[in-house]
Amino acid sequence: MAPSQAKYAPTLETFLKSLKGQPLEASIESLVFLLKRRQIKGAEQCATATARVLLQVVAKSRWTDVDQLLANVQKHGATLTQAAPRELVISNIVRRVLGLIRDEANEDRNAAGDEYGVDSVSDMGALPTPPEQPAPTSRPTPQPAGRPGPNPIKPGLGTHQSFISKSMFNLLSVVDPSDSTGTGSPVTGASTPVFQATSSATALRSEVIDGIEEIMDELSQADDQIAGFAEVQIHPGDYILAYQPSATVEKFLVRAASKRHFTVMIASGPQQRGVPEATYASLKKKLNAAGVKTIHIMTGSFSAYMPRVSKVVMGASAVLANGAIVTDGGSAVVARAAHEFSKPVIVLSGVYKLCPENSSEVEDPVELGDSSSYVSFADGPLVDGVEVENVVSELVPPELIDMYITNLGPHTRDHLDDILADHYKLEDIDLPLQ
Numbered sequence: 001m002a003p004s005q006a007k008y009a010p011t012l013e014t015f016l017k018s019l020k021g022q023p024l025e026a027s028i029e030s031l032v033f034l035l036k037r038r039q040i041k042g043a044e045q046c047a048t049a050t051a052r053v054l055l056q057v058v059a060k061s062r063w064t065d066v067d068q069l070l071a072n073v074q075k076h077g078a079t080l081t082q083a084a085p086r087e088l089v090i091s092n093i094v095r096r097v098l099g100l101i102r103d104e105a106n107e108d109r110n111a112a113g114d115e116y117g118v119d120s121v122s123d124m125g126a127l128p129t130p131p132e133q134p135a136p137t138s139r140p141t142p143q144p145a146g147r148p149g150p151n152p153i154k155p156g157l158g159t160h161q162s163f164i165s166k167s168m169f170n171l172l173s174v175v176d177p178s179d180s181t182g183t184g185s186p187v188t189g190a191s192t193p194v195f196q197a198t199s200s201a202t203a204l205r206s207e208v209i210d211g212i213e214e215i216m217d218e219l220s221q222a223d224d225q226i227a228g229f230a231e232v233q234i235h236p237g238d239y240i241l242a243y244q245p246s247a248t249v250e251k252f253l254v255r256a257a258s259k260r261h262f263t264v265m266i267a268s269g270p271q272q273r274g275v276p277e278a279t280y281a282s283l284k285k286k287l288n289a290a291g292v293k294t295i296h297i298m299t300g301s302f303s304a305y306m307p308r309v310s311k312v313v314m315g316a317s318a319v320l321a322n323g324a325i326v327t328d329g330g331s332a333v334v335a336r337a338a339h340e341f342s343k344p345v346i347v348l349s350g351v352y353k354l355c356p357e358n359s360s361e362v363e364d365p366v367e368l369g370d371s372s373s374y375v376s377f378a379d380g381p382l383v384d385g386v387e388v389e390n391v392v393s394e395l396v397p398p399e400l401i402d403m404y405i406t407n408l409g410p411h412t413r414d415h416l417d418d419i420l421a422d423h424y425k426l427e428d429i430d431l432p433l434q
Contacts, residue, residue, distance in 0.1 A: 010034055012045045016052060024060040027053055028076055035084040043089045043317045044247075047219050047352050050080055050093040055212045058097075064201055066105040069208075073097055074431060086367055086393070088318040088326065088355045093215070095356070099425040100211040104204055215352075218407070222350030223248045225407035230256035233346065233405065238262040238310040241302065241343075243334045246315035248348045250283050252405075253313070257290035265295045265309065267302045267334065303337050312338045316349045321420060323398030323413035324359040325349070329366075329391030335400035344402040351406045356420055356429045365395040 015034060019027050031053055034040040040049055057076050063069040077094030084090060226248060234240060234256040242249050242264060253264055264287055268279050284294045297305060312334060316325040325331075325347055338345050359365070371388040404411045411419065 010039050012040050012049060015040065015049060019052060019056060024056055027056055028079060032079060032083040035080065035087070035090075041084075041087070043087070043350075043353050044219060044222075046084065046087040047089040047093050048216065050077075050090045051097070051212055051216050051219065053080065054093065054097045055209060055216075058101075058205060058208050058212065066101065066204070069101055069204075070098060073101065078431075086326075086365070088357070088362070089353055092352055092355055095424050095428045095431070096215055096352070097208075097212060098428045098431070099423070100215075101204075101208055102425055102427075104207045104211065107207075219350070219352060222352065222407040223251045226348050226350065226405055227251040227255035229405050229410060231259045233311075233410070234260050234262055235310075236260050236262060239265060239305075239308050241265045241267060241305070241309045241312045241334070241338075243267045243302075243312070243314050243331055244328045245280065245283060245313075246328075246348075248350075249313055249315045250286075252348055253283070253292075254286050254290070257287050257292040261291055262310075263293045263295065265297055265302070265305055267297050302334060306337050306341045306343060309338070309341070309343050311344045311346055313346050313348065316347050316353060317393065319347065319349045319354045319404060319416070320359050320362065320398075321354075321356050321416060322358045323401060323404075323416060325396045325401065326362070326365050326393055327396060329394050332394055332396045332400070335396050339400045345400060346403045346405060347401055348405050351408055351419060351423060354406070354416065354419055354423070356424050359395060359397070362395075365393065367392040367394075 015030060018030065022030075031040070031049055034049075035046070040046060054073060054077065057072055058069065061069075061072045063072055073094065077091070077097075081091045081094065230252045234253075238260075240253065240262060242253065245253065245266065256262070266280050266283070279296070284296075287294050295305075314327060314331055314334070316327045318326040320326070327347075335345050355362075369390040369392040371390040398413055401413070404413070404416070406419070408419070
């Protein structure tokens with residue numbers, strides 16, 4: 001059932017507050033509804049909401065082993081991904097959580113192997129050396145003829161055999177936990193005891209929850225970490241062209257303005273009907289307060305300013321494996337103009353936006369919006385005879401981009417594969433999340 005919308009419009013903040021005390025299925029349905037209605041949109045908001053819901057999946061869903069937990073996360077992650085297929089960061093966070101679960105499970109298995117000495121059972125060098133037998137003080141008593149004596153026993157062999165049998169017996173046996181003395185009857189078997197599996201699941205649950213919280217901290221700190229590289233990339237006297245600057249680009253420019261004096265050209269799309277002309281007024285105020293000059297240019301005239309531009313800075317909602325980016329409509333034209341004038345194009349993006357898919361694997365990256373914000377259909381026959389498209393997002397090819405600055409630092413297109421290998425597991429890349 002869709003959540004009530006009386007008296008307020010749901011946002012990310014209200015959704016996060018509603019998770020307290022709410023059943024898991026209700027939380028997932030609520031997020032699916034908000035994603036389909038685009039009341040939660042944008043890379044950072046979708047990534048934060050997805051991570052918080054997956055934390056609820058780990059904490060509240062029923063599972064007793066790693067395979068069940070992976071299945072639960074994959075199932076609910078596919079539901080969220082299908083609710084907003086163009087928000088590629090949702091599947092990124094799902095893959096990050098799946099990889100986190102695999103890492104924590106492997107660490108637990110390795111720790112269990114060390115604890116029980118599984119790896120050292122076959123190592124004969126680790127067996128204790130038996131004490132040397134004292135030399136006999138007298139000659140052994142000869143046996144009468146026709147009566148064979150006992151079989152001779154090699155020194156230490158019986159001790160080794162006893163040690164191996166007892167070690168294997170203790171490895172596959174479980175003492176009744178209710179027996180406080182520890183001398184109760186052992187229960188043997190090759191399967192993992194129930195109480196050990198429960199303890200392991202509890203520890204794994206806690207470790208995975210801590211890992212998801214670290215991912216959420218990364219999401220909240222990504223823009224600030226990217227802004228920390230602004231002083232190196234922007235130099236005094238530069239002319240920076242920022243096309244429809246996102247929150248990440250704004251922090252980047254404001255941080256650079258605190259140390260550098262330069263000029264910012266803010267390029268925006270066509271003027272929308274009913275929208276005041278004071279676009280990006282907050283950014284202009286912050287930059288002017290820091291002594292940075294700002295020039296607001298409209299689409300169609302930025303090519304005339306391109307020869308004076310030092311570099312172009314733009315944000316991205318997703319960075320694909322081959323280096324292409326999904327960003328605001330009109331960015332491809334700006335990037336193409338910068339490429340023709342040999343001006344570097346810098347893309348600012350958190351690591352969580354880096355997707356393992358290539359541009360050929362993304363279905364319909366171009367999103368069209370409501371064209372009535374630019375043309376009024378009340379104008380009559382003229383509007384009826386034309387088709388007006390409002391491109392909200394589009395794909396910028398990788399050959400038009402020179403550098404990617406993430407929260408890990410600046411990268412070229414050739415280094416994206418290394419970041420993907422560090423953050424995603426091979427078995428999770430091809431999951432049917434779409």
